[in-house]
Amino acid sequence: MSRSNRASRRDFLAAAAGLSTYSVYVLAEGSRPASGADSAPDLPDIRAGFEAISPMEPGLAARRFEGEPHMTLVDLECDLLVAGGGPSGVCAALAAARNGARVVLCQDRSRLGGNSSSEVKMHVVGANNHRGRPGWREGGIIEELRLDDAANNPQRCWELWDLLLYDKLVSEPNVTLLLDTVVFAADVQGGRIDRVMARCDKTEHLYRISSKTYADCTGDSRLALEAGATIRWGHESRAEFNEPLAWEEPTRETLGSSVLFTARDFGTPMPYAPPSWARKIDESHLRFRPISSWEYGYWWIEWGGITDTIRDNERIRFELLSIVTGVWDYVKNSGKFPGAETWAMDWVGMVPGKRESRRVEGDHVLTQHDLMGLNGEPNDAVAIGGWGLDEHPPGGFDAIEQPPFVSIKLPEVYNIPLRSLYSKDVENLFIAGRNASCSHVAFTSTRVMATCAVMGQAAGTAAALCVRDGITPRQLVGDDRAVFGLQQALLRDDQTIKGVRNEDPADLARSARVSASGAYESSRPENVTNGLVRDMEGEMDNRWIAPLSADGAWVELDWDAPQELSRVQLTFDTGFHRELTLTSSDSHNSHMIRAPQPETVRDYALIARLEDGREVELARVSGNHQRLRRHAFDPIRAKSLRVHVSATNGEDTARLYEIRCYA
Numbered sequence: 001m002s003r004s005n006r007a008s009r010r011d012f013l014a015a016a017a018g019l020s021t022y023s024v025y026v027l028a029e030g031s032r033p034a035s036g037a038d039s040a041p042d043l044p045d046i047r048a049g050f051e052a053i054s055p056m057e058p059g060l061a062a063r064r065f066e067g068e069p070h071m072t073l074v075d076l077e078c079d080l081l082v083a084g085g086g087p088s089g090v091c092a093a094l095a096a097a098r099n100g101a102r103v104v105l106c107q108d109r110s111r112l113g114g115n116s117s118s119e120v121k122m123h124v125v126g127a128n129n130h131r132g133r134p135g136w137r138e139g140g141i142i143e144e145l146r147l148d149d150a151a152n153n154p155q156r157c158w159e160l161w162d163l164l165l166y167d168k169l170v171s172e173p174n175v176t177l178l179l180d181t182v183v184f185a186a187d188v189q190g191g192r193i194d195r196v197m198a199r200c201d202k203t204e205h206l207y208r209i210s211s212k213t214y215a216d217c218t219g220d221s222r223l224a225l226e227a228g229a230t231i232r233w234g235h236e237s238r239a240e241f242n243e244p245l246a247w248e249e250p251t252r253e254t255l256g257s258s259v260l261f262t263a264r265d266f267g268t269p270m271p272y273a274p275p276s277w278a279r280k281i282d283e284s285h286l287r288f289r290p291i292s293s294w295e296y297g298y299w300w301i302e303w304g305g306i307t308d309t310i311r312d313n314e315r316i317r318f319e320l321l322s323i324v325t326g327v328w329d330y331v332k333n334s335g336k337f338p339g340a341e342t343w344a345m346d347w348v349g350m351v352p353g354k355r356e357s358r359r360v361e362g363d364h365v366l367t368q369h370d371l372m373g374l375n376g377e378p379n380d381a382v383a384i385g386g387w388g389l390d391e392h393p394p395g396g397f398d399a400i401e402q403p404p405f406v407s408i409k410l411p412e413v414y415n416i417p418l419r420s421l422y423s424k425d426v427e428n429l430f431i432a433g434r435n436a437s438c439s440h441v442a443f444t445s446t447r448v449m450a451t452c453a454v455m456g457q458a459a460g461t462a463a464a465l466c467v468r469d470g471i472t473p474r475q476l477v478g479d480d481r482a483v484f485g486l487q488q489a490l491l492r493d494d495q496t497i498k499g500v501r502n503e504d505p506a507d508l509a510r511s512a513r514v515s516a517s518g519a520y521e522s523s524r525p526e527n528v529t530n531g532l533v534r535d536m537e538g539e540m541d542n543r544w545i546a547p548l549s550a551d552g553a554w555v556e557l558d559w560d561a562p563q564e565l566s567r568v569q570l571t572f573d574t575g576f577h578r579e580l581t582l583t584s585s586d587s588h589n590s591h592m593i594r595a596p597q598p599e600t601v602r603d604y605a606l607i608a609r610l611e612d613g614r615e616v617e618l619a620r621v622s623g624n625h626q627r628l629r630r631h632a633f634d635p636i637r638a639k640s641l642r643v644h645v646s647a648t649n650g651e652d653t654a655r656l657y658e659i660r661c662y663a
């Protein structure tokens, strides 16, 4: 870890004028190569990272911030500062870091995951609409997380999901993670964010973070607000974007927040006494809100859409808890649910899960027309969505005469453009997640967490490319070659973009002949280089599938002339036609496999034949459950490359979507 005196002399805030401070480069410049899903952490480096964020130095008095005499001021520098560690922020940070950027991620709570963390326990859904659109589970980082969680957390423990996200970030060499740290101010110079201010009261540190790019993944657009970006709140009028589903008049009303709970059967009578302030619930409240199971609370315990979901959070928490305890009192003590006698709550949320607050305006505001495919495909498509347009009454639980949601299924999965993932006013500010640039109507679909995650992956990857090339997001979008480069970089990391296929000129597999030990029907060996990595249910046009005999099965690439190779990447089948998420709902969970997915190749070897005819084993893997696997090795000159599959996680066929090879 290198320290430097290169702290800017400029004031961050007026209050900081003339301060002499502590300046720390987060990572030694050029210290590490870009990592990937298969990179292994270096334990001493993880430990050394803590010195950078809480330095031990004498002369503390010189590092005080005016007005904050007990806080220690630390300067950090990076390529991308991510504010907010929900699904969008986690994926933005990982994507940028794996593409070579030095990242600082500030998350204001102790856990990552936002509404998917154990604090809220909301299950991650996305373009496949639960099981409504089979085949469209998102690829990329969110798939990597889902697969790890399913394989290692069959017991469905939410805290293990938190731990998985923590593990991914602390294990990523290019990420510095600041938990319990809130971003609260931004210094903007000439339309760019120059530095942000963050504080961790638990460690008594103030961080002044200078970054080349920034990503607001706070859900609440806090960083964008501080930077003076144009913000939207609530419903637009129908006239503004001519959206049929928009309300006639604009309003500041929003979707409300929710508190979930979990409960289980203890096999013995479990009495329940509600607090004195619990609401008194009767049948009239539940006309449109049926109680059909008890294990996973009720998302329709929603409140606050007619207040301010940021300013009034404390009151919203109270109202939600009063409804939760009132509803559970009704379940337990009304006499209408005799089977609930042996059930008891074993967890109740204390963090209101926020659905909606501010959104940032980008160069493009995504609207209902975009989602319905009426505006054609955007040239700068970087991610997909597909959840229905899922509107809730702002009154939430109190709107007892209205159903708690109205959902309109979209005809198809839609593409999200990069222009909706950066601020139109602040030139180095990306946005992703529920605060992305959408109309309220479009937001009712984009807000689900797998969609937030893929927006994060797109924004993080774009940020890394902007830093590498010294350009702004708007300049990137304006350059067709740069957009092509971004899309290809995203596909290489298994991000899904509808209608875009692998055309990576650096991928040497694309020029190879392909043969195999066998193949079923249309699942030809050549499919592994056709550029597409997804089949719809019942189709096999983009995968190779072969019977797995006692000797296994193989697929081979051959080149006329030897090729220099040092990296190979494989995309396996992980059963995209099934839903996969961590949920406390027994009925949703019954459709998932909480284990390695049976289609996925478990044991395999990579074998190359060299120029001189010798065969070398480049990699041998056992126990795989991931979709995307990367292998790096000392450069070789290969005439052919064989993937030899010896076992899967259950199926009796070997399956592979893609092989890529790089020099």
Ligand SMILES: Cc1cc2nc3c(=O)[nH]c(=O)nc-3n(C[C@H](O)[C@H](O)[C@H](O)COP(=O)(O)OP(=O)(O)OC[C@H]3O[C@@H](n4cnc5c(N)ncnc54)[C@H](O)[C@@H]3O)c2cc1C
Residues within 6 Å of the ligand: 083, 084, 085, 086, 087, 088, 089, 106, 107, 108, 109, 113, 114, 115, 116, 122, 123, 124, 125, 126, 181, 182, 183, 184, 217, 218, 219, 220, 222, 223, 257, 258, 259, 299, 352, 353, 354, 355, 432, 433, 434, 435, 447, 448, 449, 450, 452
């Ligand atoms: C009850 C409920 C039900 C829902 N149902 C579903 C569902 O079934 N499936 C689904 O996929 N989605 C669902 N959603 C929507 C989804 O949870 C959110 O839209 C999604 O979590 C947004 O992700 P995000 O990363 O943008 O933000 P969040 O998940 O809100 O994460 C943002 C994070 O940033 C942190 N943060 C905020 N401000 C700062 C700051 N200044 N500095 C540092 N950190 C900060 C926050 O603490 C938070 O952890 C539901 C939401 C709710 C509340």
